[in-house]
Amino acid sequence: MEKNAKIYIAGHRGMVGSAIIRKLNAEGFENIIFRTSSELDLRNQQAVSDFFQKEKPDYVFLAAAKVGGILANNTYRAEFLYDNLMIQSNIIDSAHKAGVTKLMFLGSSCIYPKLAPQPLKEEYLLTGELEQTNEPYAIAKIAGIKMCDAYRAQYGSNFISVMPTNLYGPNDNYDLEKSHVLPALIRKFHEAKKNKVPHVMMWGTGTPKREFLHVDDLAAACFYLMQTYNEPGLVNIGTGEDIAIKDLALTIKNIVGYEGEIKHDLEKPDGTPRKLMNVDKLSNAGWTASISLNEGIEMVYDGLKTKDWY
Numbered sequence: 001m002e003k004n005a006k007i008y009i010a011g012h013r014g015m016v017g018s019a020i021i022r023k024l025n026a027e028g029f030e031n032i033i034f035r036t037s038s039e040l041d042l043r044n045q046q047a048v049s050d051f052f053q054k055e056k057p058d059y060v061f062l063a064a065a066k067v068g069g070i071l072a073n074n075t076y077r078a079e080f081l082y083d084n085l086m087i088q089s090n091i092i093d094s095a096h097k098a099g100v101t102k103l104m105f106l107g108s109s110c111i112y113p114k115l116a117p118q119p120l121k122e123e124y125l126l127t128g129e130l131e132q133t134n135e136p137y138a139i140a141k142i143a144g145i146k147m148c149d150a151y152r153a154q155y156g157s158n159f160i161s162v163m164p165t166n167l168y169g170p171n172d173n174y175d176l177e178k179s180h181v182l183p184a185l186i187r188k189f190h191e192a193k194k195n196k197v198p199h200v201m202m203w204g205t206g207t208p209k210r211e212f213l214h215v216d217d218l219a220a221a222c223f224y225l226m227q228t229y230n231e232p233g234l235v236n237i238g239t240g241e242d243i244a245i246k247d248l249a250l251t252i253k254n255i256v257g258y259e260g261e262i263k264h265d266l267e268k269p270d271g272t273p274r275k276l277m278n279v280d281k282l283s284n285a286g287w288t289a290s291i292s293l294n295e296g297i298e299m300v301y302d303g304l305k306t307k308d309w310y
Contacts, residue, residue, distance in 0.1 A: 001029070001059055001227055005101075008057035009034045010042065010091055011064030015171040016106060016164070019219035020061050027223065033057060043086040052094035060095050060103040061222065062088060062144075066137075069178050073134040084140035092147050096157050103159045104226055105148050107141040107234065109277060110134050111163060119278040122163075122234050131272075149232045158230055162222060165238035165277045168296065169215030170303055182212055185249055186301060187309065189256040199261040200253075203268035206246025211238050211276050214296035217289045224287045238277035239289045248293075255297050 001007070007024060011017040012034035024032055033055055040051055042064055066083040073080055088105065095103045112120045113128030125145070130138045148159035166180065173179045174187045185202075192200045221237045229235060243251075249262055282288070291299075304310050 003028055004031055005029070005058040006031045006033060006055070007059045007061070008032075008055065009061050009063065010087075011062075013171075014063060014065075014067075015167060015169060015173075015215050016218060017061070017063040018171050019169060019215040020063065020222055022216070023219035023223050042090060043083055045086075045090050048090035049094045049097070052098035052100075056098055057095075058101045059226065060091065060100050061226070062091050062103060062105045064091070065106075065141075069180065070133050072178065073137055077136045080134075081136035081140055084137060085143060088140070088144040089147065092144070092151060092159065095159070096151050096155055101158065102226060102230075103148070103157070104222060105144050105159065105161045106222070107145060107161060107163045108137070109163055109165050109236075109238075109275060110138045111141050111145070114272075118274050119240070119276040120236065121278040122236060122281055125234065145234050152232050160225065160229055160231065161234040162225060163234050163236050163277075164218050165211045165213050165236070166275075167213055167215045167218060169300060171215075172300070174304075174307065174309070181210065181245060182248065182252070182297075183300075185252045186256065186297070186304070189249075189253050189258040190301075190304075191309065192260055193256055193258040197260060199263045200249075200258070201263050201265050202246070202249055203265055204245075204270035205264060205266065206249060206262075207244055208270050208272065209242040209244050209274045209276065210248070211240075211242040212248075212293055212296075213238050213289060214291040214299070217291050217296075220290070221282065221287050225285065229285055235281055235285065236277040236279050237282060238279050239293075240277065240279040240283075242274065242276045243293065251294060252297060255294070255301055 009017050114131040116124040145161040148161050151157040168182045172183045174183045
């Protein structure tokens, strides 16, 4: 990418979009454009088309999506399917018609079949049934991958797709009702320490394993692939390593400095036993993650001092 290239970030206020902006700024890219959802409804085909024809961006990072946890995914199934299909379809088609040099579509690890072998390889896409609770979201993301490939095949569009693993970092969600496991544990341990609560309750046994990638590492991978990768299909972005949830809890407990006990609510579900990305394709392309989990959590916790609950 040339330093003066016009770059559009869709979803710039989210955790991923804001991390990509930080990376681009650090690398000296300043011709970055974005619109808030109140300025541009990405579900509106005409509005998106007009925006692309007017702005003519050279590069597009498609990080905009309707996202949520299990409860939201399962409750608002229609919106998760409709909104995400509209957002990505409008952007991909408008990018093609406006002559965008390259587009990167960001998906999610939930695209893989529920019972796919571990670690998850890119070729496992569409080899089995999806997890029922987030099926609408996953189907939308799969459609996005296939749409990028279809525009590449039919029109020669240089549209690529990347699938990040579980992310954490600045601009994460710490709402205990809606957040993912890592930010939820940070907040639980911090509040228990602050309020001198003798124990913290964890869901399930803590034995399931999960992979975590700092969002700044994701942004670095996206920046690298935008400049070097030009193939159909998709690329997993992760660390290639996972950790048991109980060990994650102990790591966070130590970083926060909480001295109480961890107790397990065994009536709560464990979830999928393991969800690990195979990142051979990414490492063969020349990129590996650099922020260790310990270092990443320390950075995140240090940055939370402005939060009202801190």
